[in-house]
Amino acid sequence: MAGNTHSSKSIMVVTIVIAVVLIALIVPLSLKGKGAAGSGADEAVEVRIAPVAQLTIAGHEAATSGPRDGASIYKNVCSACHASGALGSPKAGDKAAWAPRLAQGKAALYTSALKGKNSMPARGGAADLSDDEVKSAVDYLTGLAK
Ligand code: HEC
Structure with missing residues (x-):
């Protein structure tokens, strides 16, 4: 019976591994689906943060290029x-x-x-x-x- 216990444990471990792999595959897919549905919202966010993002880049350039005072x-x-x-x-x-x-x-x-x-x-x-x-x-x- 010891052997049986061992193999049923192995089956459980394999099952858990498969479940984890499936979850890892499915979760990103379902998130992608949501992202696609709301891509208009994503674009809106990009447009809203664009001035700040550009300012940050411009500020960084000013600090690293050109003569320092x-x-x-x-x-x-x-x-x-x-x-x-x-x-x-x-x-x-x-x-x-x-x-x-x-x-x-x-x-x-x-x-x-x-x-x-x-x-x-x-x-x-x-x-x-x-x-x-x-x-x-x-x-x-x-x-x-x-
Ligand atoms: C590691 C320490 C240290 C740093 C960093 C440092 N100095 Fe000095 N500085 C000294 C010392 C010590 C003297 C005095 C030298 C002497 O007359 O023996 C001195 C003297 C001077 C003098 C007078 C020189 C003279 O002919 O009387 C000037 C001007 C000067 N430093 C400018 C600067 C500038 C500008 C910077 C930054 C770009 C700077 N120092 C960074 C240590 C330093």
Whole structure:
């Protein structure tokens, strides 16, 4: 009888597997049927969300392409050191710390930011910044100390 019990268990397992497979096949089909019946509603939703979807895409492009402005570069890159004065960097907005540096002239500050100076890494460590982007970040950073 032990063998019988075993085989009836196997049959039950097979039955359950088949049932699960059938459900997995039938449920998507029936959902598709409903979707087809209400496809007009689906289109209406697409039309309604379209402006938002397009805005999101446009916003994303604006954030990732084209030159980034000095303020956002400062926030994302330079503030890592300059917000706190880490590594002995002149702290943003600290007039006394910046006065002797500003006295060197903008060109020297641009060169330091582009090429690096002591613990100040070239381009603040963000090698992907263009020269103009680094300069606009210098303008923003030095502007905070004026
Ligand atoms: C890893 C830390 C760090 C980051 C990030 C950083 N700096 Fe600096 N920065 C320094 C340090 C340290 C100095 C002081 C260097 C010195 O005079 O020895 C400095 C100095 C400067 C100076 C003055 C240079 C001079 O000649 O007196 C400028 C301008 C400057 N940083 C701009 C930037 C800009 C713009 C960014 C972002 C793109 C940036 N820094 C990111 C650490 C950093």
